[in-house]
Amino acid sequence: xxxxxxxxxxxxxxxxxxxxxxxxxxxxxxxxxxxxxxxxxxxxxxxxxxxxxxxxxxxxxxxxxxxxxxxxxxxxxxxxxxxxxxxxxxxxxxxxxxxxxxxxxxxxxxxxxxxxxxxxxxxxxxxxxxxxxxxxxxxxxxxxxxxxxxxxxxxxxxxxxxxxxxxxxxxxxxxxxxxxxxxxxxxxxxxxxxxxxxxxxxxxxxxxxxxxxxxxxxxxxxxxxxxxxxxxxxxxxxxxxxxxxxxxxxxxxxxxxxxxxxxxxxxxxxxxxxxxxxxxxxxxxxxxxxxxxxxxxxxxxxxxxxxxxxxxxxxxxxxxxxxxxxxxxxxxxxxxxxxx
Amino acid sequence: xxxxxxxxxxxxxxxxxxxxxxxxxxxxxxxxxxxxxxxxxxxxxxxxxxxxxxxxxxxxxxxxxxxxxxxxxxxxxxxxxxxxxxxxxxxxxxxxxxxxxxxxxxxxxxxxxxxxxxxxxxxxxxxxxxxxxxxxxxxxxxxxxxxxxxxxxxxxxxxxxxxxxxxxxxxxxxxxxxxxxxxxxxxxxxxxxxxxxxxxxxxxxxxxxxxxxxxxxxxxxxxxxxxxxxxxxxxxxxxxxxxxxxxxxxxxxxxxxxxxxxxxxxxxxxxxxxxxxxxxxxxxxxxxxxxxxxxxxxxxxxxxxxxxxxxxxxxxxxxxxxxxxxxxxxxxxxxxxxxxxxxxxxxxxxxxxxxxxxxxxxxxxxxxxxxxxxxxxxxxxxxxxxxxxxxxxxxxxxxxxxxxxxxxxxxxxxxxxxxxxxxxxxxxxxxxxxxxxxxxxxxxxxxxxxxxxxxxxxxxxxxxxxxxxxxxx
Numbered sequence: 001x002x003x004x005x006x007x008x009x010x011x012x013x014x015x016x017x018x019x020x021x022x023x024x025x026x027x028x029x030x031x032x033x034x035x036x037x038x039x040x041x042x043x044x045x046x047x048x049x050x051x052x053x054x055x056x057x058x059x060x061x062x063x064x065x066x067x068x069x070x071x072x073x074x075x076x077x078x079x080x081x082x083x084x085x086x087x088x089x090x091x092x093x094x095x096x097x098x099x100x101x102x103x104x105x106x107x108x109x110x111x112x113x114x115x116x117x118x119x120x121x122x123x124x125x126x127x128x129x130x131x132x133x134x135x136x137x138x139x140x141x142x143x144x145x146x147x148x149x150x151x152x153x154x155x156x157x158x159x160x161x162x163x164x165x166x167x168x169x170x171x172x173x174x175x176x177x178x179x180x181x182x183x184x185x186x187x188x189x190x191x192x193x194x195x196x197x198x199x200x201x202x203x204x205x206x207x208x209x210x211x212x213x214x215x216x217x218x219x220x221x222x223x224x225x226x227x228x229x230x231x232x233x234x235x236x237x238x239x240x241x242x243x244x245x246x247x248x249x250x251x252x253x254x255x256x257x258x259x260x261x262x263x264x265x266x267x268x269x270x271x272x273x274x275x276x277x278x279x280x281x282x283x284x285x286x287x288x289x290x291x292x293x294x295x296x297x298x299x300x301x302x303x304x305x306x307x308x309x310x311x312x313x314x315x316x317x318x319x320x321x322x323x324x325x326x327x328x329x330x331x332x333x334x335x336x337x338x339x340x
Numbered sequence: 341x342x343x344x345x346x347x348x349x350x351x352x353x354x355x356x357x358x359x360x361x362x363x364x365x366x367x368x369x370x371x372x373x374x375x376x377x378x379x380x381x382x383x384x385x386x387x388x389x390x391x392x393x394x395x396x397x398x399x400x401x402x403x404x405x406x407x408x409x410x411x412x413x414x415x416x417x418x419x420x421x422x423x424x425x426x427x428x429x430x431x432x433x434x435x436x437x438x439x440x441x442x443x444x445x446x447x448x449x450x451x452x453x454x455x456x457x458x459x460x461x462x463x464x465x466x467x468x469x470x471x472x473x474x475x476x477x478x479x480x481x482x483x484x485x486x487x488x489x490x491x492x493x494x495x496x497x498x499x500x501x502x503x504x505x506x507x508x509x510x511x512x513x514x515x516x517x518x519x520x521x522x523x524x525x526x527x528x529x530x531x532x533x534x535x536x537x538x539x540x541x542x543x544x545x546x547x548x549x550x551x552x553x554x555x556x557x558x559x560x561x562x563x564x565x566x567x568x569x570x571x572x573x574x575x576x577x578x579x580x581x582x583x584x585x586x587x588x589x590x591x592x593x594x595x596x597x598x599x600x601x602x603x604x605x606x607x608x609x610x611x612x613x614x615x616x617x618x619x620x621x622x623x624x625x626x627x628x629x630x631x632x633x634x635x636x637x638x639x640x641x642x643x644x645x646x647x648x649x650x651x652x653x654x655x656x657x658x659x660x661x662x663x664x665x666x667x668x669x670x671x672x673x674x675x676x677x678x679x680x681x682x683x684x685x686x687x688x689x690x691x692x693x694x695x696x697x698x699x700x701x702x703x704x705x706x707x708x709x710x711x712x713x714x715x716x717x718x719x720x721x722x723x724x725x726x727x728x729x730x731x732x733x734x735x736x737x738x739x740x741x742x743x744x745x746x747x748x749x750x751x752x753x754x755x756x757x758x759x760x761x762x763x764x765x766x767x768x769x770x771x772x773x774x775x776x777x778x779x780x781x782x783x784x785x786x787x788x789x790x791x792x793x794x795x796x797x798x799x800x801x802x803x804x805x806x807x808x809x810x811x812x813x
Contacts, residue, residue, distance in 0.1 A: 022809060022811070077810070079810075080810055083808060090804075090807075091797065091798060095794055095797070098774075098797070099774065106765065166812050167810050167812065168812065169810045169812045171810070177807070178809075179807075182807050189797050200800065202800060208805075
């Protein structure tokens with residue numbers, strides 16, 4: 001039993017670096033290094049040795065925050081194995097949807113309406129768009145709802161960003177993300193198979209959906225790094241650049257902006273791949289090389305790099321947020337009663 | 341010195357004999373053959389005790405009858421019906437084997453049923469219980485006779501007006517009503533009781549096999565596997581059943597250049613077990629074969645004595661393996677053909693809507709697959725256990741006939757004529773097929789899952805991978 005668990009755990013960790021569907025796949029990491037070096041040499045005019053030093057700066061890679069990322073990477077993969085039985089099977093959703101459609105409508109005979117290649121393109125595209133849109137939605141909710149922020153906060157306690165920060169996730173958040181993925185995939189597969197039957201196939205590259213592979217191989221790992229790779233402003237209105245995500249982390253502009261501690265950069269650049277959702281939601285910020293970034297949180301605690309605290313404190317924060325929510329509701333009711 | 345040399349020679353001879361004997365035993369361990377006679381006071385000249393040619397004769401009768409069902413001209417044909425009944429209920433000599441017959445590159449040894457066994461028919465062994473899944477409240481025996489009557493008057497065994505393919509219906513129904521029923525509900529059930537055909541007595545006076553040995557052999561014969569099936573892959577068994585010339589070398593175990601229909605041919609459920617085993621997800625054929633051989637070896641070791649409590653318990657354990665795996669083979673077939681009918685309906689509706697393609701051909705395929713589905717579904721209900729609600733659901737979902745193009749379905753029989761009534765749409769009937777697959781999956785936990793309607797979705801889900809990876813944005 002324990003041996004099987006440990007074997008599965010090691011396999012899961014190994015898969016993080018070998019599976020083309022995972023962002024930390026070695027291929028994507030190597031490509032990110034090449035892109036990073038190219039960017040620093042070309043844009044910043046750094047010599048290759050200096051660029052290498054910037055890229056592999058030990059003070060970043062071995063910072064306390066980065067060490068916590070590595071620990072979380074290993075522990076979370078084990079925890080995810082324990083949570084697997086809690087996951088509602090995709091097949092259940094897919095099957096239920098398929099049967100519900102069958103009950104509600106006559107199954108259309110579109111099996112040969114469109115060429116198979118076009119059906120594959122449509123399916124892969126729809127899956128990508130729905131996946132990206134829901135990522136944006138859930139991510140935004142995690143920032144706006146204190147009860148969800150309690151868990152997502154863990155990701156933002158990273159004070160240095162390395163590609164491994166992508167796995168700095170509280171298990172509760174991981175489960176929420178997994179449910180989102182299951183729902184999206186279930187809906188897409190159920191609907192497409194209902195309409196197009198056996199024509200439905202996924203366009204793949206490097207073992208992943210072609211869009212996921214493209215996103216990952218074009219430097220997605222630089223989103224969690226100190227290489228401020230930005231796109232042309234017009235392109236950043238369509239695609240989230242690594243620099244934009246750093247803004248998100250910094251309370252400064254888009255993912256570096258997303259992780260910024262500067263208040264003006266909070267609640268911005270939630271998107272994963274497309275900037276479209278941020279534009280629609282009014283949360284997009286274009287990156288700027290002059291902005292200073294500071295990763296982490298304004299209310300950063302000393303214990304925010306301790307594993308036990310990272311796992312446990314979110315539950316306390318959640319309880320607090322829940323209590324506040326109930327108190328607020330009670331006060332509103334009392335206020336309305338007093339008015340009447 | 342001479343004496344020492346003599347002793348050495350004797351020891352050498354004994355060693356060689358022992359080694360050969362051991363080799364012989366090793367070979368025999370995988371083959372249902374060469375079991376010694378254990379009847380204590382046997383005075384005959386037989387060296388081996390296994391005998392199941394009567395069951396093989398019934399397989400040959402079934403195969404031949406299946407061929408005859410395709411010979412109707414579309415008009416009542418007394419001669420054809422008489423001929424079909426000769427292979428179903430006749431016992432007379434001189435019946436030739438219509439199938440399996442020699443084919444180019446695949447010659448068979450026997451050409452007449454009598455060469456296998458005399459006085460054999462299928463009707464004496466057909467299920468006598470009520471068949472609720474077929475209109476007319478008939479017994480199994482009556483159902484077959486009724487189907488033969490209808491088939492003889494149809495064109496090539498096909499009744500497009502009511503949606504019946506009698507070739508498939510008769511064949512699959514008989515496989516259940518005779519072979520499966522006789523084995524799991526008779527020979528491996530009540531015939532394994534202590535006082536019925538005991539092991540310390542010959543099966544009949546003067547027989548070279550004990551009561552229990554012959555009971556076990558008969559059960560094996562009905563399965564339809566060649567004696568050396570354990571040495572064959574599922575693909576080999578499939579190729580032998582199809583009489584492919586390349587499979588001759590695999591079938592011809594004794595190397596005489598001919599395939600013995602008695603011990604080297606593949607029939608009925610053994611063939612279907614091989615079909616599902618070819619998916620690589622199941623081992624039905626070898627599971628059943630191994631249990632038959634293990635059980636027979638246990639009986640041989642009993643050496644003509646009454647079985648001990650432990651031996652009987654072990655034998656029943658082997659019987660349970662055979663029953664469970666055999667039932668799974670039939671369940672897999674129901675699952676598979678429900679999926680085929682689903683796909684046929686999808687194609688049929690497509691052709692109707694687009695006014696393109698050969699609708700008649702598509703409809704013919706639908707009726708054929710439905711016949712296979714119905715035949716296996718009825719067969720499943722003739723085993724040793726009462727399936728209760730599962731039977732009710734299965735029969736209601738499939739109905740008495742496929743849903744026809746005018747959204748009608750056969751709802752009963754009146755004066756020997758099918759009665760049709762308005763029913764559900766083809767699309768709704770598709771839904772029934774999914775439910776049949778779900779029912780089989782939920783109740784029996786099948787593995788091969790051929791023609792799985794949800795199968796494409798499962799493949800896509802696997803392709804997309806696990807979402808529980810803890811990856812953040």
